[in-house]
Amino acid sequence: MVLVDRTNHHLFQPLLYQVATAGLSGSDIAQPVRTILRGQRNLHVHMAQVEEIDLAGRSVVFDFQRYRLEYDYLVIALGVRTNYFGNDQWAKHALGLKSLADAYAIRERLLAAFERAENLPDNHAERTRQLTTVVIGGGPTGVEMAGACVELGRRVLKPEFKSANLSETRVVLIDAGQRLLSTFDPELSERAKRDLERMGVQVKLGVRVEEIGEGYVVAGGERYEAATIVWGAGVSPPPLVKTLGSQGVALDKSGRIEVGTDCAVAGQRGVFAAGDIASCTDGAGVRVPGLCQGAIQMGDHIGRVIMADVAGKRDAVKPIKYRDKGTMATIGRSSAVADVGGWKTGGFVAWVLWLLVHLIFLIDLRSKMTVMLKWIAAYVFYKPTGRLLDAPKA
Ligand SMILES: Cc1cc2nc3c(=O)[nH]c(=O)nc-3n(C[C@H](O)[C@H](O)[C@H](O)COP(=O)(O)OP(=O)(O)OC[C@H]3O[C@@H](n4cnc5c(N)ncnc54)[C@H](O)[C@@H]3O)c2cc1C
Numbered sequence: 103m104v105l106v107d108r109t110n111h112h113l114f115q116p117l118l119y120q121v122a123t124a125g126l127s128g129s130d131i132a133q134p135v136r137t138i139l140r141g142q143r144n145l146h147v148h149m150a151q152v153e154e155i156d157l158a159g160r161s162v163v164f165d166f167q168r169y170r171l172e173y174d175y176l177v178i179a180l181g182v183r184t185n186y187f188g189n190d191q192w193a194k195h196a197l198g199l200k201s202l203a204d205a206y207a208i209r210e211r212l213l214a215a216f217e218r219a220e221n222l223p224d225n226h227a228e229r230t231r232q233l234t235t236v237v238i239g240g241g242p243t244g245v246e247m248a249g250a251c252v253e254l255g256r257r258v259l260k261p262e263f264k265s266a267n268l269s270e271t272r273v274v275l276i277d278a279g280q281r282l283l284s285t286f287d288p289e290l291s292e293r294a295k296r297d298l299e300r301m302g303v304q305v306k307l308g309v310r311v312e313e314i315g316e317g318y319v320v321a322g323g324e325r326y327e328a329a330t331i332v333w334g335a336g337v338s339p340p341p342l343v344k345t346l347g348s349q350g351v352a353l354d355k356s357g358r359i360e361v362g363t364d365c366a367v368a369g370q371r372g373v374f375a376a377g378d379i380a381s382c383t384d385g386a387g388v389r390v391p392g393l394c395q396g397a398i399q400m401g402d403h404i405g406r407v408i409m410a411d412v413a414g415k416r417d418a419v420k421p422i423k424y425r426d427k428g429t430m431a432t433i434g435r436s437s438a439v440a441d442v443g444g445w446k447t448g449g450f451v452a453w454v455l456w457l458l459v460h461l462i463f464l465i466d467l468r469s470k471m472t473v474m475l476k477w478i479a480a481y482v483f484y485k486p487t488g489r490l491l492d493a494p495k496a
Pocket of ligand 1: 106107108109111114115116117118119150151152153179180181182199200242243340342376377378379392393394395397430
């Protein structure tokens with residue numbers, strides 16, 4: 103068995119925003135895959151970028167074309183990447199949040215902006231720009247980022263800055279749709295908006311971004327001067343998946359790989375796709391969502407199908423059945439929204455539920471313990487841990 107990943111770690115993406123806002127460190131939410139799979143004797147791990155999937159040749163090519171590996175079974179689980187909807191030039195100004203590197207880049211920009219604001223006691227306009235963050239996209243990533251950014255400035259860092267008044271920290275959350283958290287129940291969307299506004303976030307709905315440049319965003323005809331711009335508005339499959347389309351694999355209209363109820367790619371013996379990159383409708387006609395639970399359940403199912411196939415009993419495996427374990431998003435300290443098994447709740451109860459669920463799903467005991475202790479310390483002392491900045495590059 104061979105696992106190829108361009109990074110050397112498993113990343114728990116739901117807590118990335120806390121790394122981006124200095125609440126946690128990267129190593130709290132990511133673990134080396136070699137460590138996680140240490141006990142798996144028959145597994146080889148390669149840290150390398152897969153450059154080609156050759157379905158006719160039943161092989162994948164990686165490590166700068168140096169390594170061609172033939173397969174009997176292939177599971178494609180490449181995930182998705184930040185999508186700027188044809189405006190890739192925005193990427194250097196509006197930072198996406200998909201990887202640890204993305205989270206570190208946002209954190210550096212955010213913390214450096216607070217520091218610069220402190221050095222500008224006499225320049226009101228520039229100080230205001232440094233204290234402004236624009237978050238684009240009102241899904242869970244945007245909502246969580248907006249809440250965490252405003253709290254970081256107005257509550258956590260405020261007592262430590264003397265000439266910049268961090269209660270002037272401004273966060274603008276922009277979405278083209280008519281409500282936040284569009285996949286949630288409308289009541290929870292409304293609740294999230296109310297709670298964010300109460301915390302000081304300016305929520306702009308039904309507003310389209312027209313232009314992004316160095317330190318500014320133009321949206322709905324209005325110009326926002328902002329030192330930090332975060333993009334959480336969309337994702338799309340990586341280019342490698344497009345090459346599968348030209349090899350006869352069916353892709354849906356967003357470019358994801360179509361799979362059957364066995365998570366297999368039609369017409370390609372032994373080839374499966376799982377997670378965000380797969381477009382799957384389960385045996386009961388339910389779309390498997392691009393969420394952690396979707397990825398985990400598809401991965402488990404593929405494991406069962408392959409084992410059965412090897413034993414010559416593939417027909418004995420029932421179609422995948424997605425078990426919806428609920429959705430939740432945190433808004434800030436003591437505030438979240440959750441929809442679990444039809445039970446819709448918000449505020450403190452949802453927040454405690456959110457904390458527990460995220461602790462449970464962290465990959466190992468060390469991460470669970472570290473994150474729990476850091477959360478308790480942050481709640482009691484208001485002191486985030488991941489705040490170190492190096493000297494800016496000359
Ligand atoms: C900021 C954020 C917050 C989220 N919050 C939630 C949440 O609260 N709840 C929830 O359920 N879901 C959440 N999600 C979604 C969830 O993280 C994904 O659904 C899940 O990670 C999908 O798993 P995956 O294995 O398909 O993809 P990923 O976890 O993205 O893994 C893909 C892997 O493929 C590797 N890879 C990609 N291309 C190559 C290549 N060419 N060669 C080698 N390796 C490659 C990557 O390095 C990565 O390790 C969130 C996602 C983000 C980004």
